[in-house]
Amino acid sequence: MLKNTEDSYGLVAIALHWLMAISIFSLFGLGLYMVELTYYDAWYKGSLDLHKNIGMTLFVVLMLRIVWRVINITPKISDESASKVEIKAAHYAHLALYVLMTILMLSGYLISTADGRAIDVFGLISIPALPISFANQEDITGNIHEILAWTLILLSSGHAMAALKHHFINKNNTLVRMLNVLATKSLSINTK
Ligand code: HEM
Numbered sequence: 618m619l620k621n622t623e624d625s626y627g628l629v630a631i632a633l634h635w636l637m638a639i640s641i642f643s644l645f646g647l648g649l650y651m652v653e654l655t656y657y658d659a660w661y662k663g664s665l666d667l668h669k670n671i672g673m674t675l676f677v678v679l680m681l682r683i684v685w686r687v688i689n690i691t692p693k694i695s696d697e698s699a700s701k702v703e704i705k706a707a708h709y710a711h712l713a714l715y716v717l718m719t720i721l722m723l724s725g726y727l728i729s730t731a732d733g734r735a736i737d738v739f740g741l742i743s744i745p746a747l748p749i750s751f752a753n754q755e756d757i758t759g760n761i762h763e764i765l766a767w768t769l770i771l772l773s774s775g776h777a778m779a780a781l782k783h784h785f786i787n788k789n790n791t792l793v794r795m796l797n798v799l800a801t802k803s804l805s806i807n808t809k
C-alpha cells in the first residue's frame with residue numbers, strides 16, 4: 618500500500634505527487650500576483666514570505682520524494698500499446714520535471730538570500746545564505762526563476778494533458794493508478 622509495485626504507485630508516491638502538483642500551481646499563481654504588488658499594498662511582505670516559506674518546505678518535500686523514488690520500484694508504463702518512443706518520451710518528461718523543480722527551488726533560494734540574509738521558514742528554521750554571492754545575483758536568479766517557473770508550468774500542463782489523453786482516449790489506467798493505490802491491472806479500465 619505504501620510502496621510502489623510493478624503495476625501501481627503506492628500511497629506515499631501518490632500523496633507526494635498531488636501535494637506537490639497543487640502546491641506548485643498555487644505558488645505559480647501567488648508568484649505572479651505578488652510581483653505586481655507595491656510596497657504600499659497590505660499583502661506585499663506577507664505574500665512574499667508565504668511564497669518563500671511554502672517554496673522552501675516544498676524543497677524539503679522534493680528531496681524526500683527523490684529519495685523515495687530512488688529506493689522504490691517505478692511502476693512500468695501501463696499503456697501496453699505505447700511505442701518505444703512514447704515510453705522514452707514519458708521517462709524523459711518525468712526526469713525533466715524533477716530537474717526543473719529542483720533548479721526552480723534553488724533559484725528561489727538564491728534570489729531570497731542574495732542580500733546575505735537567511736530565510737526564516739515559518740519562524741521555525743532559519744536557512745542561512747551561502748557564504749559566497751555573485752554580482753547582480755538577485756536580478757540574474759530572478760530572471761532564471763521566472764523562466765523556469767513558466768517552463769515547469771507549461772511542461773506539467775502538457776504532462777497533465779497526456780495523462781487525460783491516456784484516460785479518456787486510450788482508456789488505460791495510467792491516471793487511475795496515480796489516484797488510487799488499489800488500481801492494479803485487474804482494476805484497469807482498459808476495455809481491450
Ligand atoms: C515550485 C516552486 C515555485 C514556483 C512555481 C515559483 C513561482 C514563482 C513565480 C511565477 C514568480 C514570479 C516571477 C515574475 O513574474 O517575476 C516567483 C517569484 C519569486 N519567487 Fe518563486 N516559485 C517557487 C519557489 C520558490 C522558492 C523555493 C523561493 C525561495 C525561497 C522562491 C522565491 C521567490 C522570490 C523571492 C520571488 C520574487 C522575485 C522577484 O521579485 O522578481 N520561489 N516565483
Ligand code: HEM
Binds near residue numbers: 639777792
Ligand atoms: C506541477 C504539476 C505536476 C508535476 C511537477 C508532476 C510531476 C510528475 C512526475 C515527476 C511524475 C513521475 C513520477 C515518478 O515515477 O517518479 C509524474 C507522474 C504522473 N503524473 Fe504528474 N505532475 C504534475 C501534475 C499532474 C497532473 C495535473 C496530472 C493529471 C491530470 C498528473 C498525472 C500524472 C500521472 C498519471 C503520472 C503517472 C505516469 C505514469 O505512470 O507513467 N500530474 N508526475
